[in-house]
Amino acid sequence: MIGYLSVRRIDEKYVGGILVVDESGIPHEFKYTDPIVPTTLQKILYGKSLEGYLNTEVIAKSLLKKLDNKPEVVFTDSSVLVDAAENVFFAVASVSSTGQIEQPSPDECIIPTSIGAIRFASAKEIPQDKLEKLKQIAEEIDLLEPFQRLQKALEYICRSSSS
Structure with a gap:
C-alpha cells in the first residue's frame, strides 16, 4: 500500500487528506479533515508558525493515526509534511534525469523514471531498503x-x- 498525503489552503480554510492506494493505483482508503479556519487569536498567537503547525501537527499527524491500512511509504506534495512521520517522503518531479540514482544529501535522492525523474526528500537519512x-x-x-x-x-x- 502507498499513501498520498496533502494539505491545502483553500479560501482561508485548511483541509487535509490522505489517499491509500494499491500498486495499481486503486483506492483502498481515504481520510480527510473537516476544513479548519484559524481564529484571529490563533493567527496572532502562532504568527508565522501557524501554517506549519496546522499542516503537520494538527492535520497530517491526525490523518496518519486514523488510517486502518498503514502504507509502507507515504508521499506528500509539501516538504513541511515530512516531519509528520518517519515513512513520509516529499515527492516532486525533478529536472535531473542522468539515468542514475543520485543522492545529493543523505535525506534526499533523485530517481529516474520512464517519464523523467522524481526527487524524494525525507526528514531523516533515507535507509538503503527505503531507497x-x-x-x-x-x-x-x-x-x-x-x-x-x-x-x-x-x-x-x-x-x-461552505454551502
Missing part, C-alpha cells in the same frame, strides 16, 4: 498522478462544506 522501495515504486506506477485526484477531492470537500 530500493522508492525506486521500485517509481518504476512501476505514475507516482505523482494520485496527487491530482487527492487535490480535486480536497477542493471538493472544502467547497462543499
Whole structure:
C-alpha cells in the first residue's frame, strides 16, 4: 500500500487528506479533515508558525493515526509534511534525469523514471531498503498522478462544506 498525503489552503480554510492506494493505483482508503479556519487569536498567537503547525501537527499527524491500512511509504506534495512521520517522503518531479540514482544529501535522492525523474526528500537519512522501495515504486506506477485526484477531492470537500 502507498499513501498520498496533502494539505491545502483553500479560501482561508485548511483541509487535509490522505489517499491509500494499491500498486495499481486503486483506492483502498481515504481520510480527510473537516476544513479548519484559524481564529484571529490563533493567527496572532502562532504568527508565522501557524501554517506549519496546522499542516503537520494538527492535520497530517491526525490523518496518519486514523488510517486502518498503514502504507509502507507515504508521499506528500509539501516538504513541511515530512516531519509528520518517519515513512513520509516529499515527492516532486525533478529536472535531473542522468539515468542514475543520485543522492545529493543523505535525506534526499533523485530517481529516474520512464517519464523523467522524481526527487524524494525525507526528514531523516533515507535507509538503503527505503531507497530500493522508492525506486521500485517509481518504476512501476505514475507516482505523482494520485496527487491530482487527492487535490480535486480536497477542493471538493472544502467547497462543499461552505454551502
